[in-house]
Amino acid sequence: MNTNEALFKATTLALKQQKIDFDIADEPGFFKLMLNSGLSGIIIPYLDTSKYSNTFIQKTNSTLYAFIHQDQKQKVLINQIKTTFQQHNIDHIFLKGTKLKQLYPDTYIRGMGDIDVLVRSDLDVIKNHFKTLGITLESRTLQHDQYITKDDLLIEIHPSIHKDFNPKYQTYFKSAWEHTVLVTGCEYTLTPTFEVIYLVYHLAKHVESSGIGLRSLLDIAIYIEKNYNQIDLKALNDTLTSLHMTKFFQTILYLNKIYFGLEVPLLDSSFTMNDALIEQVTTYFLTSGIHGKGSDFNAMAPRLAASENKGKSKFKVLLRIAFPKMVDARGMYPVLNKHPYLYPFMMFHRVIKLIFFKRQSSLKKIRNLNESNSKRSEIEQLFEDIGIY
Numbered sequence: 001m002n003t004n005e006a007l008f009k010a011t012t013l014a015l016k017q018q019k020i021d022f023d024i025a026d027e028p029g030f031f032k033l034m035l036n037s038g039l040s041g042i043i044i045p046y047l048d049t050s051k052y053s054n055t056f057i058q059k060t061n062s063t064l065y066a067f068i069h070q071d072q073k074q075k076v077l078i079n080q081i082k083t084t085f086q087q088h089n090i091d092h093i094f095l096k097g098t099k100l101k102q103l104y105p106d107t108y109i110r111g112m113g114d115i116d117v118l119v120r121s122d123l124d125v126i127k128n129h130f131k132t133l134g135i136t137l138e139s140r141t142l143q144h145d146q147y148i149t150k151d152d153l154l155i156e157i158h159p160s161i162h163k164d165f166n167p168k169y170q171t172y173f174k175s176a177w178e179h180t181v182l183v184t185g186c187e188y189t190l191t192p193t194f195e196v197i198y199l200v201y202h203l204a205k206h207v208e209s210s211g212i213g214l215r216s217l218l219d220i221a222i223y224i225e226k227n228y229n230q231i232d233l234k235a236l237n238d239t240l241t242s243l244h245m246t247k248f249f250q251t252i253l254y255l256n257k258i259y260f261g262l263e264v265p266l267l268d269s270s271f272t273m274n275d276a277l278i279e280q281v282t283t284y285f286l287t288s289g290i291h292g293k294g295s296d297f298n299a300m301a302p303r304l305a306a307s308e309n310k311g312k313s314k315f316k317v318l319l320r321i322a323f324p325k326m327v328d329a330r331g332m333y334p335v336l337n338k339h340p341y342l343y344p345f346m347m348f349h350r351v352i353k354l355i356f357f358k359r360q361s362s363l364k365k366i367r368n369l370n371e372s373n374s375k376r377s378e379i380e381q382l383f384e385d386i387g388i389y
Contacts, residue, residue, distance in 0.1 A: 003029045004286060008259045011039050011218075014046040015260060017105070021048035027056040036289035038215030041067045041109040071101075071108035077153050078115060084129055086185045091120035093180065093188045095161070096202065099195075100219050103226045110215070113290075114146075114154035118161055120177060126157055141331030161198060163205060166307040166389075168244045173201060192227040193236050199223060200240075200249050207388055208306040210299055211288020214259065221256040221264045228265050236266075247387025255281070277385055284382060305379040307389060314373045318366065322354065323347050 001009070003026050010020045010030075020043065024030045034040050044064045049057050078098060085092045097112030104110045119126065123145055127137050130147055135155065139146045143163055147155040162173040179194035190198060199220050206212050224231070240246045253267040258278060273281075288297045303309065309317050326343055330336045333346045354362045383389055 001025070003033055004282065006030055007033050007037065007039065007214075007286075010034075010043045010046075011214075012260050014042045015262075018046065019048050020046045021051045024052065024056075027053060031056065031059055033286060035063070036213060037286060038111060038213035038290045039218075040064070041111050042104075042215075042218075045109070067111055068108045070111070073151060073153055074112060074115060075107070077149060077155070080133065081115065081117065081155070082187060084133065085119075086187070088125070088129055089186055090126065090129075091177075091186050091188060093118040093176075093190060095158070095190075096199075099189070100223065103219075103222050110219070114156050116144075116156045116158060118158045118176060123157065123159060130155075140334055142328065143331065161202075166204070166208065168307075168389075169201060172239075172243060173198065192230040193232045193239075196220070196224060196227075196231060196236060197239055197243075197245070200245055200252065201243075203252065204245070204248055204388055207383070207386075208302055210302060211290075211297060212285055213288075213290035214285060215290065217252055217255055217285070218260065218262075220252050221260070221262045224253075224264050224266055225262075231266075233266075245387070249387075251281075251386045277382075280382055281386055284379075301375060301379055304373060304376045305383055310380070310389075314370070314376075321365070322351065 001022075006022075006024050006026075007030065009022065010024075013020050034043055040060075040063050044060045044067075047057070047060060078094070081092075084090075095116040095118055097110065098115055098117075101107040101110045101112060123140075127145070130137070135147050135149050137145055138148045143160075144156040144158045147157065149155070160174060161176050162169075162171065176190065176194070176198070177188075179191045180188040181191055183189050189195075203212060203216050203220065206216070237246075240249050249266075250268055250271040251273065253264045254271055254273055255278075256262040256264055257267060258273075259282075288299075288302075303321075304314060304317055309320075312320075324332065326336070326340065329343060329346060330340075332350075333342075336343055336346060
């Protein structure tokens with residue numbers, strides 16, 4: 001059994017809440033793959049500690065304690081955000097990890113990097129309220145404001161969940177507030193039908209821009225199993241069809257069946273993938289890791305193959321990275337919202353910063369871009385085959 005197979009087997013046993021006691025030939029490789037895939041919290045509680053080396057068990061225990069500690073701190077922060085938003089009548093929806101954690105037997109099992117919240121409010125109003133709580137605005141883009149707490153927890157406040165990364169999605173996700181249910185006071189939640197589509201869309205966005213871990217695939221299968229009776233199947237299928245998302249959606253469900261033995265109710269019985277494609281997509285996802293942070297992954301590879309860059313030379317892609325469009329630059333440099341004529345000066349400032357203050361990082365990106373260009377057509381074909389385009 002190779003390391004990939006060991007990871008799938010361990011996850012499958014853990015999902016059934018069964019002991020993991022089979023031989024793992026490459027413990028360091030397994031540990032690394034488990035971390036990159038975002039599956040540590042799921043697997044570690046079910047490891048039979050008597051079957052593995054002391055070094056391996058010490059590392060897994062340390063990782064598990066870190067997950068539990070992070071989860072406890074995030075729970076406190078989530079309640080603090082809820083209280084603040086309710087007190088000041090700020091409509092809000094907790095997204096992604098905060099919702100998905102609730103679907104697992106224990107919330108610490110599903111790790112979460114930051115707390116994502118969609119709001120219907122002036123962002124500066126939230127900034128002022130957070131400031132009184134000691135929560136600092138770290139960066140602002142068109143997609144979100146990122147905050148950091150005194151103990152280094154991250155919050156992303158989203159004015160919208162729509163991002164123009166692929167023209168096939170058009171403006172569908174700009175209407176998120178039309179697909180909500182009131183929880184209490186000013187807190188809302190997305191309807192299960194819309195949320196499934198949003199999770200698939202969000203996954204596609206990360207496949208194109210960076211990469212995903214297997215945890216993100218598993219999340220969608222778990223979500224559907226837990227919410228199946230509340231999903232409007234006709235509306236879901238009609239929307240997936242109109243947005244050309246059906247193939248990618250079926251790919252996600254099929255891989256959950258292959259990897260973890262999960263028979264998700266919405267999987268089309270006629271859908272299949274050949275062995276070569278399964279091997280290729282598995283290698284890509286396992287190497288990329290969560291948000292493209294896999295230790296052996298070239299994060300520039302998907303950026304070259306992304307929808308917005310199809311047909312563009314690598315030089316044009318590099319220029320766009322160095323000189324973002326005005327619409328993106330406004331997020332990076334808020335001063336442009338009031339003074340757009342400063343765009344050339346901001347770009348000059350950016351180039352100086354990239355050359356003299358982030359030289360090593362810039363050179364690494366150029367090297368990665370050159371390396372990934374040789375595999376560009378292969379990745380583009382992979383994206384085509386799994387329904388990304």
